[in-house]
Amino acid sequence: MAAGQDAGDRNMSKNGRKVWERSDYNEAAHVTNGLLRKMDGQDRKRGVNDRSYTCNHSNYHYWPINAGVTKGEITMTIYEIKERTRETSPYFFTRSTMRFFGQTLKDFRVYKQPDGKYLITAPFGPGKPRGKTERLFNPETNKLESVN
Numbered sequence: 697m698a699a700g701q702d703a704g705d706r707n708m709s710k711n712g713r714k715v716w717e718r719s720d721y722n723e724a725a726h727v728t729n730g731l732l733r734k735m736d737g738q739d740r741k742r743g744v745n746d747r748s749y750t751c752n753h754s755n756y757h758y759w760p761i762n763a764g765v766t767k768g769e770i771t772m773t774i775y776e777i778k779e780r781t782r783e784t785s786p787y788f789f790t791r792s793t794m795r796f797f798g799q800t801l802k803d804f805r806v807y808k809q810p811d812g813k814y815l816i817t818a819p820f821g822p823g824k825p826r827g828k829t830e831r832l833f834n835p836e837t838n839k840l841e842s843v844n
Contacts, residue, residue: 700728715776772814772835774804780838788831788840797829798822804829812836815843 704724708716714794778789778801787793796798797820814833821827834842 697751700724703727708709710796715779716773771806772805772833775815776811777816777833779833779841781833782835784837784839799829813841816840 701724702728703790704716704720707723708714708720711719713720768781781788789801799818799820804816807815807817809815809832811837814835816829816831818829819827820829830843830844833839
């Protein structure tokens with residue numbers, strides 16, 4: 697939910713940071729969970745009982761960024777990856793490159809891999825997506841690698 701992301705962004709800015717930390721995720725999850733509880737209560741009043749969420753196994757219930765992450769573990773965000781690849785891949789996340797492919801940072805999804813790398817994906821193409829950007833981020837070298 698956008699309200700949760702806004703709460704995390706406010707917490708990050710309030711503490712003078714440029715990337716999210718655990719407290720920012722916690723604040724975002726807290727706000728999102730509160731809104732979802734309100735929605736569940738309204739649904740029960742209307743007789744809807746079959747609402748299901750897919751991310752409730754993680755530490756940050758219902759927060760899609762952390763889907764599939766084990767409890768207590770935080771996955772890296774696309775914003776952190778952008779900062780860390782500023783020197784090794786200076787043009788990958790530039791405004792002109794992303795505009796050319798019809799992408800924004802919010803289009804990207806980050807998935808932690810068993811080998812410690814992070815898969816980043818995003819659809820590209822104006823209007824109807826025509827393809828998908830896929831890269832592996834290596835946190836040890838701060839480089840983006842192609843997916844084989």
